[in-house]
Amino acid sequence: MSCGNVVGLPSDTAYLLAMKRPLFIGHEIFRHSSYGRWHPLRVPRVSTVMDLSKALGWLPPDQFITSPRAKPKALTHWHTPEYINALQRVQAEQRASAQDHQRHDIGSVTNPVFPEIFTRPATAAGGSILAGELLRDGGVIYNPAGGTHHGMPDRANGFCYLNDPVLAMLSLRHHGVRRIAYIDIDAHHPDGVETGFGGDPDCLMISVHEDRLWPRSGPIENDAGGNALNLPVPRGFNDSEMAFVRDSLILPKVAAFKPDAIVFLCGADGIEEDPLSHMKLSNNAHIAVLKGLLGIAPRLLVLGGGGYNPWSVGRLWTQIWGLLNGLDAPDILPDAAELVLRALRFDGNRRGKNPPQHWFTTLRDAPREGPLREEIRAGVKLLQQRSGI
Numbered sequence: 279m280s281c282g283n284v285v286g287l288p289s290d291t292a293y294l295l296a297m298k299r300p301l302f303i304g305h306e307i308f309r310h311s312s313y314g315r316w317h318p319l320r321v322p323r324v325s326t327v328m329d330l331s332k333a334l335g336w337l338p339p340d341q342f343i344t345s346p347r348a349k350p351k352a353l354t355h356w357h358t359p360e361y362i363n364a365l366q367r368v369q370a371e372q373r374a375s376a377q378d379h380q381r382h383d384i385g386s387v388t389n390p391v392f393p394e395i396f397t398r399p400a401t402a403a404g405g406s407i408l409a410g411e412l413l414r415d416g417g418v419i420y421n422p423a424g425g426t427h428h429g430m431p432d433r434a435n436g437f438c439y440l441n442d443p444v445l446a447m448l449s450l451r452h453h454g455v456r457r458i459a460y461i462d463i464d465a466h467h468p469d470g471v472e473t474g475f476g477g478d479p480d481c482l483m484i485s486v487h488e489d490r491l492w493p494r495s496g497p498i499e500n501d502a503g504g505n506a507l508n509l510p511v512p513r514g515f516n517d518s519e520m521a522f523v524r525d526s527l528i529l530p531k532v533a534a535f536k537p538d539a540i541v542f543l544c545g546a547d548g549i550e551e552d553p554l555s556h557m558k559l560s561n562n563a564h565i566a567v568l569k570g571l572l573g574i575a576p577r578l579l580v581l582g583g584g585g586y587n588p589w590s591v592g593r594l595w596t597q598i599w600g601l602l603n604g605l606d607a608p609d610i611l612p613d614a615a616e617l618v619l620r621a622l623r624f625d626g627n628r629r630g631k632n633p634p635q636h637w638f639t640t641l642r643d644a645p646r647e648g649p650l651r652e653e654i655r656a657g658v659k660l661l662q663q664r665s666g667i
């Protein structure tokens with residue numbers, strides 16, 4: 279690595295030597311595309327990560343891949359042809375019919391018609407499908423535009439028109455990768471991924487999500503046909519609690535599964551300042567989970583996911599890319615990176631009115647430790663017993 283400090287990865291040197299250099303899949307389509315003025319996905323996310331990474335000297339051209347747009351046929355490996363046709367037609371006409379709305383939930387408040395309603399999700403999905411191919415012989419890939427884990431075969435769901443994690447996992451399978459561990463620490467339960475891989479004994483799915491938050495699926499009793507561990511957590515979920523879940527459930531379970539590939543969905547909406555959840559995590563919690571997963575499997579795909587505060591998303595997801603490269607962010611950002619963060623806008627949200635200084639000058643949050651509540655201890659114990667850890 280040419281710049282930055284090497285962080286304390288577990289057996290980091292061996293890990294980096296054994297792997298090819300990590301690849302970042304991105305695209306300029308995500309810079310200006312918006313779901314509309316009042317939608318949570320009006321804020322830039324992937325472009326911030328690209329700009330910050332470049333400002334830090336972390337994104338040399340040979341590690342960047344421009345995301346291909348998935349062909350409609352590739353999307354029908356999981357989605358119905360009727361739905362893919364509908365998305366393309368709605369983009370061309372910029373209107374959804376009553377049937378599009380009724381059958382596919384296109385044109386609802388959560389899944390609105392917007393200018394790139396097909397090309398934007400098809401670009402994120404194209405990156406994830408390509409990642410499955412590139413990982414055939416091992417490696418590490420980051421596709422922060424991916425992570426649309428609510429998408430359903432025949433309909434849009436929860437801001438997700440397509441389900442790129444499912445398509446990535448099908449692509450891995452197509453290229454001979456059998457055992458996949460899917461780890462999801464987004465604030466919301468990955469109902470779409472569970473629809474795709476529930477009951478598959480060669481896929482382990484672990485989700486930590488806020489209890490009773492939309493879509494309200496993923497109760498602890500639900501094992502999705504035997505291969506899912508769902509841990510709903512109460513509001514106020516803190517760094518200490520995530521550390522406990524990580525060390526007593528996620529890491530031992532993934533290691534015991536001996537996966538050929540790990541797909542990690544690193545939604546940023548569990549961070550305290552996110553407007554859509556009620557968790558109280560700092561971005562250190564996400565980083566520490568990924569650090570623990572490094573090196574367990576010969577293939578790693580890291581996807582974005584939710585995250586609706588533009589500073590929380592940009593600061594976490596840039597650190598994620600740094601971690602994959604063994605690079606640690608400086609305590610105080612260089613001017614070029616600070617400028618990227620100062621240029622962000624969060625219109626229509628009180629958090630955008632007077633952002634705290636550290637959202638501009640640092641990537642790392644202060645830790646948010648707290649008590650380990652009994653209900654989390656009990657939930658982990660129940661899942662440990664069920665899965666024989």
Ligand SMILES: [Zn+2]
Nearest residue numbers: 464465466584
């Ligand atoms: Zn989410």
